[in-house]
Every structure is written in C-alpha cells, then in structure tokens.
Amino acid sequence: MPRWGMAIDLDRCNGCQGCEVACRSENNIAVAGPEAAKQNRTIFWIKVHTEIEGEWPSVRARFVPQLCMHCDRPPCTAVCPVEATSLDRDGIVNQIYSRCIGCRYCANACPYTVKYFNWKRPSYPESVVPSLNPDVSVRPVGVIEKCTFCHHRLQKARDVARAEDRPLREGDYTPACAEACPTRAIVFGDLDDPAQRVAQLSRGPRAFRLGEELGTEPKVYYLAKQD
C-alpha cells in the first residue's frame, strides 16, 4: 500500500497563494465572505501563513502553507464519537460528512488547527456556481471538513490505472495544490517508495515536520529554508 505524503520546499514558496485558489475551486470550498472573515469563520483547506522575521532593514518574510498533516497517529480520529473521521488504508485522514454530528471534538484535538467547521450554510458567488466540481460533495451546515489530499483524484487515478491494467505511477495522482504551485514547491507522492521524489526529499537533511515532538507522525514534510 502506498503511503501518500507531501514535501513543501519553504525555499521555493513565494507566498503567491495559488495553492489556496486551486484548492478552493477543486474542493468546492464555500466562500464565507468578509463578515465571516472578521469572525474567524472562513474555511481554508490549505492556508499560506506569513511570518515576518527580524526588524527593518533586515526583514525577511517566511511563508508556510499549512494543511491537514494526515498524521500517521492522528489525535483527531481517536476522539470522534461516531467514527466520522479515520485514517484509511492509503494513509489519508478522511471525513464522512454525512455522519459527522458536529461536536467539534476532533477540531479541538487537532494540534495544527486545520479542521474547519461549517458555522453557516455554504454559499458561493453566483459566478462560481456553474464551475463547482461535480466530483466533490458540498458540505452541509454543522459538520467538520478539512483537506483530503484531493482523495477523489486518487479514485480517478486508480480507475485509469486499472483500465490500462498497470500499477499507479508517480504523477498519476497529484492534489490540486501541488499541481497548481508555480514554483513546484509542493511535491506529492508515495513516501514509502524510495524511487519517488517526495520520499527522497522527506528523508533529506532539510526535512522537518510541524510539532514533531507531539508524536503525531505527520505525513506533510517541510524543507527548511537555506538561503
């Protein structure tokens, strides 16, 4: 079984937020509006955080895209009373929107704050409605949602590979954020396949993970800044 994971090169990320836009349109993420933004109620499956280091004139900005870490030991799945979130065979932490009771326990248990709650009924600007992605279900009010590593793309890639009677190859399955990244900062693939780039990067000297000391074993690696 592949173990899907990601490596994000912080040297290459220039903070363009292309991944956020690609993710939003791929996954039908509701547009909450400025009012909700003021209340901290927006939903971003991937979000580019900006950290400003130092003081003028020696200032430097650091961009850290944050998304669900798809932990191998996820704290969020253990606490769910209805098993609406769990670690599946592919190593992806999934969400069952139609079963979630909306208690937000998983969101509290997640140390990375990457699980989002639908405080309101989802809404979209009229211009977006015709281009909603039919492969991804729209989440109702009152449930938790988060990054799924574009799991629907894995299903499609598998179908194609099966039809062509061949195993999955590197590049068959790529989430929207990795695909859209103009600087190729986001690398995706099977962490257990030493031939794949993501596996090599994740084993490299620059690789680290957020909150490593918590023992959650995230599958999103960051490559530390060098320059």
Place this chain on the structure above:
Amino acid sequence: MTDLEIVSRLPQDERCLLMPLVRTTKTFWLWAGLMAAITLWSAFAYVYQLRNGLGVTGLNTPEYWGIYIICFVFFIGISHAGTLISAILRVAHAEWRRSITRSAEFITVLVIGFGAVQPILDLGRPDRVLNVFLHSQPFSPLLWDVLSIGLYFTASSVYLYVPMIPDLALIRDLGLRPRLLYRFLAIGYHDTPEARHTLERIIAVLAVAVIPIAVSVHTVIGWIFSLTLRPMWHSTIFGPYFVMGAIFSGIAALIIAMAILRRVYRLEAYFKDIHFNNMGLLLLVMTVLWSYFTLAENLTVWYGGEEAELATLYSKLSGEFALPFWLMVALCSVVPFALMARRGTRGVTGTVVASVGVVIGMWLERFNIVVPTSYHPRFQLPEVHYLPSWVELSIMAGTFSGFILVYMVATKFFPIISIWEIKEGREKSIAEVSERVAAYLPDDLAAVKP
C-alpha cells in the same frame, strides 16, 4: 375533608413536611411563572439556533467550544451535590444527614438532564445525535461520557426513589391528591419492620454503589479535555480535579437550596444552624482542597515552562483572562476560606454568601479551562476573541430557570425532607449512637482475652 385539612391535623413532622404539597402561595406561582417565561424564551433561542446553525453563537475557529460546554461541565458538577454527598454521609452514618439527603438527591436527578443536554445544544447536527449509538466509536471519551452520565442518571434516580418509598406510602395512605400517582409510586409498600429492614439494606447497597459511579462521571468529563494534546488540558490532574470541583460546587449549591427551602417552607426546625455549620465545614475542606489542586495545576505548568503551555498560563495570570482567573481565585478560595474558617460566620448567612461565591467561582473555573486553551492553539493563533451571543446567554439563563422550575415543582409533589428518616432518627438514633460510642470505649482488662 380537603388535603389541607388532612395535613393540618397531623403530628409536627408530617404536618410541616407535607404542608408544601397541599398549600401553594402566590409567591410560588409568581416565581414559577417567571422561571417558565425565561425557559420559554431560551426554547425560542434554541429554535432560532436550529434554523440558522451554530453561526448564531459567538464561537469561531479555533474557539470551537464556549458557553454550552462550560455549562455542561458546570451543571454536571452541581449534580454531584446530591448523590455523592448524601451517599458519603449515609455510608459514614453521619446522623445530621437525615434532613438534608432528600433535597440533595433531588438536585442531582433534576439538574443532570439540564447538564447532559448541553453538548447536544452544542452539536452542529443535533438531528444526527443517534449516530452516537449507531456508529459508536469506543475509543472516544465522548462515548464514555454518554455511558457514564446515563449510568449516573439511572443510579441516582433509583437512589432518590427507593428511600422515598415509605414517604410515598404514607402519602398514599393519607389519600392526598393526585391519588393515582402516589398509589403507583408507592408500589404497594407497607411499612412493616421486615419491609423497613429490606429497604434499609437496599439503600445501604445503593449508597455504596453510587459513589464510584459519581466519581466516574466527572473523571470522564475531565478526560474529555485532558486526553487531547492541548496546552493546559493535557494534564493528569484533570480527572481528580474535576471530581473535587464537582463536589465543591455541589456542596455550595446544596447550601443555597437548603437556605431557600428553609425560608419559603418554614423549615427552620429541620434545617438548623448546626446543619449549615456542618455543611460549612465541608465547604471549608473543599476550599482548601481546591486551592491545593489549583496551585498544583498551575505550578507544574509554570515550572515545566513549555512554550505553548506558558502562553496559555500567562494569559490567565496576567493576560487577557486575568480578570476571570483572579475573580475565580477570590471566589473559590479567599472568600469561602475567610468566611468558613471562623465559627462566627458559619451561620446561615455566612454559608450562603460563601456558597454563592463558590458557585459563581466554579462557573468561572470551567470558563478558565475551556476558553483560554481554545484561544491558544499550538499553530494558527486566532485574531478574534470569543464573546457569547444573545442565543448562548439566553440558553444559559433558560438552563438555570428550567432547573429551578422543575425543582420548585418537585417540592410540590414530594416531601423535600425525608419524613420516615426524621422519625427514625427521633426513635432509634440516640440509642444507636450511644451504643456505637460505648463500643469505641476501652474494655475492662479482665474481659479481654489474650
């Protein structure tokens, strides 16, 4: 003969303790009406929330939990008033318990539902609440919580009901209305010495059984927080801390209830100064324990000095949550200690003032547990503060008024002081206690077998 005439002719104990069942004052109706109005208003607020989603609360990302979860912990804590205190006093053969156990047990049974409903009010999808049974995930502390609260409610209802049977049989025999209710609830009990003996054995078993169940309930509630990796939640002290805090707020709630009952139903002869003095001493013990636990909790975090933990701690000690934190310390520690440590202020007024402080302080403690940690996640610090909306505040007010209302109604159908236990105290206790004390005294040397 009307019910009032029947009761008026009875001897003192029966007359005083059954009078609330047959005579209802205008003040009662006034208060009941007010409580009902607030409760109805909160029902409206909940319907509004149902229609519009949890967006009508003040919650946000990452402050996912607020007033509802605070009230959940708080009200289940209050429910420890009854069963636990009454059971401990029974098991310890504390003779002064006789007039207070019933009112305490009623608090437990009636408040537990109001506490248990809070997490459901907090659900994004209350329509799917049955998924908890259909798709149970046994590793979730929330599931343990559903089970332990269910068990606690069942056990404390039985523990309230069984010791009430002789009184229900008395009311049935007097023929008070509604007759059908009392005939049904008395389940054909006749107060013979054998029946009494069996009853007391059952009560003894129940009293022992409910103690671990009560302890489990608030332990599990503490674990809901402490089993996550969140700063200042992830702490081994939470289980015992929550149990202790629950008993603390429970004692305070019971003192307030006793003072009100004493006043409105003229029960000065039954809730005597000595009862308030003894309850005040219990409150003092819990005050000291609470201060010790709170010191232990915060000192450990401060000395450990982990970055995320310290951010949460300092927000309470000197940051944005300093006011609720230090107000809590004053109300849970300074005020009750100052009042309860002196004999002179352990009267009715002193204990009530201290208890009101403790109840407010313990609500603040739940606030200080839930909100500051939510506000300090390890990653992605929030920019806005949680402020409860009118919907949340209305529902909280409705929870208080709803509980007060059902408690008021309960005192109109059931004697709030156990009549048979008072009479048993008059008839048997003095001899029993003398015998017990005599048994503690040293034996004659000649009678001791080597």
